[in-house]
Amino acid sequence: MNFRSQLVAKPYFVAALALFLGQILFGLIAGFQYVDGTFLFPAIPFSVSRMVHTNLLIVWLLMAFMGAAYFIVPEEAQTELYSPRLALATFWVFLVAGALTILAYLLVPYSDLAAATGNAMLPTMGRGYLEQPLPTKVGIVLVALSLLFNISMTLFKGRRTSLNVILVGALWGLALLFLPAFYFPEDTVKASYGWWWVVHGWVEGDWELILSALLGFILIKMTGVDREIVEKWMYVIIAMTLISGIIGIGHHYYYIGAPEYWIWLGSVFSAIEPIPFIMLIVFSIRMLLKRRRENPNQAAMLWALGTPIVAFLGAGLWGAMITLAPVQYYAHGSNFTAAHGHLAFFGAYAMVSLAIISYAMPLLRGRVANGIAAQRWEMSGFWIMVISMLAIALALSGAGIVTAFSQRMGDHPLSFMDTQAQEQVFFWLRELAGVGFLAGLLAYLVSFFVPGEAGYDAAVKRALS
């Protein structure tokens, strides 16, 4: 860390991790409601536990991305952040608005919340991931504008590296792609078509740019490889992302009422969407092999290598399995989709957030790297979370396959509820794996409380003092 103003990233990272813990607790509640439908009912219906789970996911990822931006942009621009005070004020606004929204979900029936927040005037509520009441949505836009103003001004007054331009540009894209959340036409088919601009546009477009930028930054810092090489890789990877992903959005248009040509276009283009993920793996491995120095932060190295691999499994492999129209015909809107959603969101965006936190947090706490003991806790957390998430994805895939065969094929298909009863064992396995995931997350969090610094630097510091 070279600039004082980078310190403002710290509260963002801390809050991100706290919200992550909340996300997992509500995931466990929702998962348990899958096996015991009366659990916590009617205090917290499934729709509420699920909404809190997915909304906390989005909020903590945005927190982590913002923290990453406030950390990286000044470092890349080689200048102090334009306004650290604005960044800090924005943090509190975002945190309080987020907390109030979650509380409202838990305490107020959804339709009352809609009535109280002017949803009738401009309807935006009641769509996946975008359930927030109007004031929260407006708040998100304002927070994003504050971030964009701050980092763009920083970029303009400092060094303009390609990496920084990509990162700042992608954050502009993130904000722009949120705007369709305010457009909710009365025609349900048009509404679905536009909903994917936000959801697909984020995870299979814009956020992949953020993913590449964060990974690229970590790799430059940790390996000392020539920036020109890293940035060239990044451009090629994000080129492939958009070349495949823009028309690839068609894989959501097969069965919602859009014209038939999307069946062909969506299948062909989304089938090549795994390529940028494969390239990310090759990129990371090659940069690590070319490294010109050994970094004492082994845990951050593990995250940086693990991220593209698990992202590929979740997005590239699990996504590809359901992306061709004839397969999706049977898998669409089943727990197979949830299997893919979990492994992809975790592997790509949760893990890259944890990677940048792993790299930056020790620096923000005034050390080059954590001590061996802390890193052991962190790396145990890595493995337990990754393995548990793979188990969650496998269990949900099992459930999805049963749906395809029992409910959607044959002359005597079972009803939805009867099929779900058949899948009970998979839902138990998912919940078990979920408890494992929580254990991994706790081990990871423990690492922050284990004292000590990396050996060499600690020794140097002691000698100098």
Next chain:
Amino acid sequence: MQQVFTKAMARNIFLGGAVFFLAIYVALSVDTWRQIPVRDHASELSAAVRHGKYLVDSNNCIGCHTVNGEGAYYAPELGNVYTRRGPDFIKQWIKIQPTGVPGRRQMPHFDFSDAELNDLVAYLQWLSHIDTNHWPPNAEG
């Protein structure tokens, strides 16, 4: 390789590819926009259907259910529930929730008036007529 394929070339592929495919996407979307009202009978979006849709959204039905495969996977598909169950069953079902059967997944009680229930069913009926390329594979959704 350094000389043959430069960073500037990579950046140009990125920008060119993005603009090119975005332009194609916009053109396709314009055509899709023209076709959707035909495929989903938008002319039948009556005041009742619109209000029914508002009730579905503002009560977060897709927090448990799917509509044309989008939403949550906890409860049955609603895009074709009108075909599967018919109007009377649907109204009766909503009125008697929750079932309270131990261990069974519970649907909350929504305090809809009879007029609201009619609008809701009108919307579900409208949904069931959308041309979704023959999805779901059968009435079970």
